[in-house]
Amino acid sequence: MVDFPMKYGEKSIQKAKLQVWKNPNPERDYEINISYPEVTCLCPRSGYPDFAVITVTYVPVKKIVELKSLKLYLNSFRNEYISHEEITNAVFNELEKKLKPRFLEVVGDFNPRGNVKTLIKVSSENK
Secondary structure, X not given: OOOOOOOHHHHHXXXXXXXXXXXXXXXXXXXXXXXXXXXXXXXXXXXXXXXXXXXXXXXXXXXXXXXXXXXXXXXXXXXXXXXXXXXXXXXHHHHHHHHOOOEEEEEEEXXXXXXXEEEEEXXXXXX
16 A cells, blocks of 8 residues: 555644634624535444534524634544544534534434434533
């Protein structure tokens, strides 16, 4: 197997840090809905790849998430052995910590594997 140097995209993913910006309208309650359909990770038991759509819905207070940093952060799971439940909760926890939103919901909609479909929903309403 030939060992190729790391590509710039791989370097960006490796350095991924979730970034936040100042909310331009903190005086108003409004909902932000972000859908990222290219999340991949590895099953911690079998090593088979899992594919998911991660949807984030939140009502910001002082901070909003920077979208490119969210994309790179979500891409950082692609070589991780992590369960559907763990990745969805990890994304929720990180966004809650960084944003401190009025409301937050993260949904992990995983493609079927072995005829089993998984939908994980973590919400600040269920705390």
